[in-house]
Amino acid sequence: MFKKHRSKSSKAIANSESHQMEPPSAPTAPPVSPVSKNSLQFYCQLAHGSPTTFVSNFKNIKELYERIGESFNIPASEILYCTLNSYKIDMNKLLGGQIGLEDFIFAHCKGRPKEVELTKSQNALGLTITDNGAGYAFIKRIKEDSIIHHIPHIQVGDHIEKLDGVSMVGKRHFEVANALKNIPVDTTFTIRVVEPLKSGFSELTPKPSRGAGSKKGYGSGRETLRFKADGNAEVQEQDDAMEVGVEKINGILESFMGINDSELASQIWDLSVDKKNSMDFAEAVDESELAVFEFTDELIIEIWGVITDVRDNRL
Structure with missing residues (x-):
């Protein structure tokens, strides 16, 4: 109807659908920030525990990860994804296409790799996949009572690194989903995932920082930094x-x-x-x-x- 190359049928790509350190403490109250609307610096910690630093001078997700890596003296490739305002592996708080000017960034780093051999006994494995915009696809959701749901070693937040020895690094989420979809039913294959590095305090609730809600340097609270498709970042009023x-x-x-x-x-x-x-x-x-x-x-x-x-x- 719209375009010759577009399929007329609805074919889902898939219903199948990341440095060991001292034990960290829960995030502490951040220091006084030099953040201003013009400098656009953001509070940042490593999710498994670290001092608080500030990151700035980035215009896309890849550059943000590079700035975080520089701040903590780690390779940017060690960062799987970031969450906003929570150091837990909370898929509802993933950093996506925008950051609120008052948001606190937590970077989740690579942890233990895991290889699991499984048989695809149904068409759908039960995964929803997303990616970090910088080359890593990972599991955002696992459908209840699905194939993957019954494999405790594979968890939400795990990065899908390899399928049968073939690297998935650098591929977009839809490419990884398509690779999983194309595995024939009743086929046994190996999936290698990398879990995010976890602290011993992952079940604690972060203490509110002193003066929370009154970070005057962060702007009105209605403004966000949006990462646009043309590669530029732009501060916009929340719509x-x-x-x-x-x-x-x-x-x-x-x-x-x-x-x-x-x-x-x-x-x-x-x-x-x-x-x-x-x-x-x-x-x-x-x-x-x-x-x-x-x-x-x-x-x-x-x-x-x-x-x-x-x-x-x-x-």
């Missing part, structure tokens, strides 16, 4: 409609494709701006870098429906 739209689009991506990516959802939302119908929207997607996803007609229509619902305040 409530966009936030709802991105969340809903992400839900559709997970249902149809087994992937979760707030940055991708943000790009899709941006492409819908000023589009008056689904045809215009589909054309904008096909003419963008997102054409590589080969979204089906059904998926485009589903996403457009959510976008119009958000615009008309029906959600």
Whole structure:
């Protein structure tokens, strides 16, 4: 309907769908920050425990990881992903396409690798996969009572490093999901995952920092640093409609494709701006870098429906 190369049927890519140190303490109250709206420095700690530092001078996720690595004198490749305002492995607090100017960044580093041999007894393994935007795909969600759910060694937050000895490093989440989907049913294969380095305090709740809620140097609290598709980062006022739209689009991506990516959802939302119908929207997607996803007609229509619902305040 929209484009010759787009599949007419809804084919989900997958329903299958990271330095040993002294035992850390729970995050301590951060020092007085030189943060200002102009300098755009952010509080940062290693999730398994470290002093607090500040990171700045980055315009995309990859550069952010490089700045964090420099701050803690570790290779950026040791960082699996970051969470915001929580040092726990909380997939609801993943750093995606934007950072609030008051957010505290926790970097999760590579921990123990694990190799598991399993048999794909069903079409779907039960994984939702996302990636960190810098070359590592990892498990965001595990479906209850799925194949993976019954393998305790594979957990949410684990980086998928290899499949049958083939490296998945540098691949996007949809490529890893597709590789898992293409494994024939009843085939036995080996998956190598790397869990994030964990502290002995992972079940504790971080103590609120002194003066929390009054970080005057961080701006109004309604502003966020957005990582845009063109490689530039831009401070914007928080857009409530966009936030709802991105969340809903992400839900559709997970249902149809087994992937979760707030940055991708943000790009899709941006492409819908000023589009008056689904045809215009589909054309904008096909003419963008997102054409590589080969979204089906059904998926485009589903996403457009959510976008119009958000615009008309029906959600």
